[in-house]
Amino acid sequence: MIEIGRKGAAAWPARVCLLGEGRWGTAAGAILSENGHQPFFVHHAETAWPRNFDLLCLAIPVQHVRETLRRLPAPMVPVVSLGKGLEVGTGFRVTEIVRDAWGSEAVAALSGPNFAEEILRGLPAATVAASRDEALAAWVQQLFHNRRFRVYRSADLIGVEIGGALKNVYGIAGGLCAGLELGENASASLLTRCLAEMSRLGLCLGGRPETFAGLSGLGDLILTARSRQSRNFLLGYQLAQGISLKEALARAGGVVEGVPTTASVRENPLFREIKKPLAEEIYQILFEGKEIRRSLLDLLEREAAPELG
């Protein structure tokens, strides 16, 4: 049984190890420092932990989590996922990969509409700390919460992680819509149907419906599917301009989680019976070379349907 904090109580100030020194790891470290904690970074190629710490945060691309964890022994501290995506080959959320690789049960996720650059500029934002373990969710909430980074807590770990992962898929759709100059009506309609699809997929895995209407679902979807600051949005936008996937990925200057997550959604047998026309078209555009305007027509020409269900 892993205890929360060095002496079984919530450690304060906490020594927090950040695995991943990219944009989000850096911003998370800045928030923790601001709150008086002691964050430090460990490079993803390390094979040993440097010294005692109270919490591990994972801020590396989701497709590299498993191989990174394999190189390191399981640390006897809780693990918080800062990543947003689903693993190709298993469909696992990040905390499921952690459980699978290390056997860790003390796992949590922090997810919400949080562009790292804005956080680093000191702009206000809100997010969600989620864990099945209420004490762990509350501790993670306290570690990160401050007057400009408002952290809510949730027991719906599945819903929070699924919302964070799938909004990247739909962020690509938002970029495609903007790149094709389909207008604001189309953008609002698309986002709403993305939310419906995200909720159907998330519910089938055990997420709670209210979670998808919250910060980690709708909140991050609005952010990602409407902003050029998003790498996923930009990728879709560029594809709509005729730029190849390879070139758009090269220009992204960082991980674009929506691409592998789209593949993970497509191959997951648990999703086979779930209606997911948007994720399906995005898959065909990304991986089967389907013409974007053909996808648009195929979506628009479907049978008229009830809004719910």
Ligand SMILES: NC(=O)C1=CN([C@@H]2O[C@H](COP(=O)(O)OP(=O)(O)OC[C@H]3O[C@@H](n4cnc5c(N)ncnc54)[C@H](O)[C@@H]3O)[C@@H](O)[C@H]2O)C=CC1
């Ligand atoms: N950038 C943002 O605003 C936010 C990003 N996220 C999520 O955080 C995660 C990391 O994103 P960013 O920090 O933006 O990515 P990034 O592209 O800025 O940095 C990724 C980091 O991953 C590590 N890395 C690179 N190659 C690796 C490998 N082969 N194996 C293991 N680790 C490797 C390195 O530390 C690198 O700096 C993603 O899942 C992303 O969706 C979540 C919230 C906000």
Ligand SMILES: O=C(CO)COP(=O)(O)O
């Ligand atoms: O997750 C993010 C903001 O909440 C970052 O989005 P992108 O990875 O699309 O840039």
